[in-house]
Amino acid sequence: MQKLLIHGNGPLNGEIRVSGAKNAALPILCAGLLTADTLRLGNVPMLRDVNTTQRLLQEMGARVMTDNVREVEITAAHIGNLVAPYELVKTMRASILVLGPTLARFGEATVSLPGGCAIGSRPIEQHIKGLVAMGAEVTIEHGYVKARAKRLRGATVVMDMVTVTGTENLLMAATLAEGTTVLENAAREPEVTDLALCLNKMGARISGIGTDRLVIEGVERLHGAQHDIMPDRIEAGTFLVAAAMTRGHVVLRNAAPKTMEAILDKLVETGAIIEAGDDWISLDMKQRPKAVNVRTLPYPAFPTDMQAQLMTLNTVAEGAAVVTETIFENRFMHVPELNRMGARIEVEGNTAIVKGVEKLSGATVMATDLRASASLVIAGLVAEGETIVDRIYHLDRGYEHIEKKLNAVGARIERLD
Numbered sequence: 051m052q053k054l055l056i057h058g059n060g061p062l063n064g065e066i067r068v069s070g071a072k073n074a075a076l077p078i079l080c081a082g083l084l085t086a087d088t089l090r091l092g093n094v095p096m097l098r099d100v101n102t103t104q105r106l107l108q109e110m111g112a113r114v115m116t117d118n119v120r121e122v123e124i125t126a127a128h129i130g131n132l133v134a135p136y137e138l139v140k141t142m143r144a145s146i147l148v149l150g151p152t153l154a155r156f157g158e159a160t161v162s163l164p165g166g167c168a169i170g171s172r173p174i175e176q177h178i179k180g181l182v183a184m185g186a187e188v189t190i191e192h193g194y195v196k197a198r199a200k201r202l203r204g205a206t207v208v209m210d211m212v213t214v215t216g217t218e219n220l221l222m223a224a225t226l227a228e229g230t231t232v233l234e235n236a237a238r239e240p241e242v243t244d245l246a247l248c249l250n251k252m253g254a255r256i257s258g259i260g261t262d263r264l265v266i267e268g269v270e271r272l273h274g275a276q277h278d279i280m281p282d283r284i285e286a287g288t289f290l291v292a293a294a295m296t297r298g299h300v301v302l303r304n305a306a307p308k309t310m311e312a313i314l315d316k317l318v319e320t321g322a323i324i325e326a327g328d329d330w331i332s333l334d335m336k337q338r339p340k341a342v343n344v345r346t347l348p349y350p351a352f353p354t355d356m357q358a359q360l361m362t363l364n365t366v367a368e369g370a371a372v373v374t375e376t377i378f379e380n381r382f383m384h385v386p387e388l389n390r391m392g393a394r395i396e397v398e399g400n401t402a403i404v405k406g407v408e409k410l411s412g413a414t415v416m417a418t419d420l421r422a423s424a425s426l427v428i429a430g431l432v433a434e435g436e437t438i439v440d441r442i443y444h445l446d447r448g449y450e451h452i453e454k455k456l457n458a459v460g461a462r463i464e465r466l467d
């Protein structure tokens with residue numbers, strides 16, 4: 051199993067290009083199932099989860115062409131297999147996103163239930179509730195959700211909580227339903243917006259984009275389109291935190307600062323000097339960061355996918371901070387590992403109290419989820435001596451060549467087999 055060896059090596063300085071967003075690319079790839087025409091995508095990140103999604107679409111019968119320069123074409127003209135198997139869903143929960151589009155276009159879909167994962171349970175009853183309201187017959191059999199509907203019909207669905215993949219599944223399903231669907235309490239995450247914009251290019255009629263009330267007028271069919279995936283706000287945020295912790299100065303290109311306000315505000319609170327244009331962000335940190343309290347909530351508040359990274363910044367900050375996680379019940383797995391590196395963090399329920407220390411010390415650490423792994427890499431950048439991050443399988447699901455990007459701005463990270 052591959053590992054990363056990180057040598058603590060002073061400030062990060064230079065420019066980094068931000069990749070396309072994983073959490074936008076995965077639903078948009080699945081949107082390719084909604085039409086027999088070709089969906090052409092640009093700025094697709096080269097990630098393990100993207101490969102897994104492409105494999106899933108291919109197994110269903112779609113033709114997927116990729117030239118490895120971030121362009122992917124999906125043609126779902128002949129879909130012979132309407133099943134997403136457990137083997138793929140267990141490695142990537144986003145596979146559940148084939149449920150809505152497959153059911154809407156082919157009248158039937160069978161998808162393995164995601165179950166839980168390292169960060170918590172991943173229930174989908176809101177997805178099911180919405181599909182049932184739209185006239186689907188849904189059963190759970192042998193760990194699979196099976197949905198059937200000759201043609202879905204428009205309905206008003208009030209979601210009990212803000213769910214990103216739930217909103218995305220119902221949004222895709224509604225594009226081909228008969229009549230109008232209203233999704234109330236919809237997720238407003240920028241990745242949902244990116245999906246909606248792509249769907250409209252394919253001929254969907256969605257209004258209220260970017261709000262918590264999406265109105266979808268169903269159409270008979272969708273057609274092909276070209277769409278560039280939005281920049282990854284979490285990858286960008288991870289690099290900014292790394293720069294702030296190392297007291298460096300970086301410029302991010304191909305970024306989307308307008309989708310990152312809560313993250314940028316927090317970094318300003320730590321003492322960083324931030325400047326931004328339409329598609330770039332610069333961060334300059336001249337002194338030790340100040341500790342900042344963080345509470346994760348749905349967009350536009352602070353994202354759960356940046357909680358581990360901000361907590362890591364707090365471990366070496368001046369003062370103490372309270373970090374509260376409200377989205378997932380078990381998203382503090384980085385805590386014992388950070389403590390092994392000399393951090394002082396105590397957890398009580400969904401709250402972590404972090405007391406800043408002068409220095410972390412390098413150690414061999416392991417993470418069992420994506421953002422926890424990223425937080426250990428950036429901890430390694432400021433730790434004394436060597437840090438080995440084991441099981442980087444998780445990291446490769448969501449970060450494109452993280453070590454190459456960080457090494458280009460002054461880090462010293464090696465990938466070990």
Ligand SMILES: CC(=O)N[C@H]1[C@@H](OP(=O)(O)OP(=O)(O)OC[C@H]2O[C@@H](n3ccc(=O)[nH]c3=O)[C@H](O)[C@@H]2O)O[C@H](CO)[C@@H](O)[C@@H]1O
Pocket residue numbers: 073171172173174175176177211212213214215216237239347348349353354355376377378
């Ligand atoms: C609102 C939110 O921040 N969502 C995050 C969530 O999206 P993801 O789409 O994976 O998860 P959801 O947004 O669906 O879940 C948000 C919350 O709602 C609950 N839930 C969801 C669906 C459902 O049918 N029933 C139910 O109870 C979940 O258990 C969770 O506590 O994880 C992703 C990966 O880390 C993040 O990128 C998203 O920002």
Ligand SMILES: C=C(OP(=O)(O)O)C(=O)O
Pocket residue numbers: 073142143144167169355420421448
């Ligand atoms: C946990 C994440 O992804 P997933 O929901 O695919 O596990 C993430 O993007 O931080």
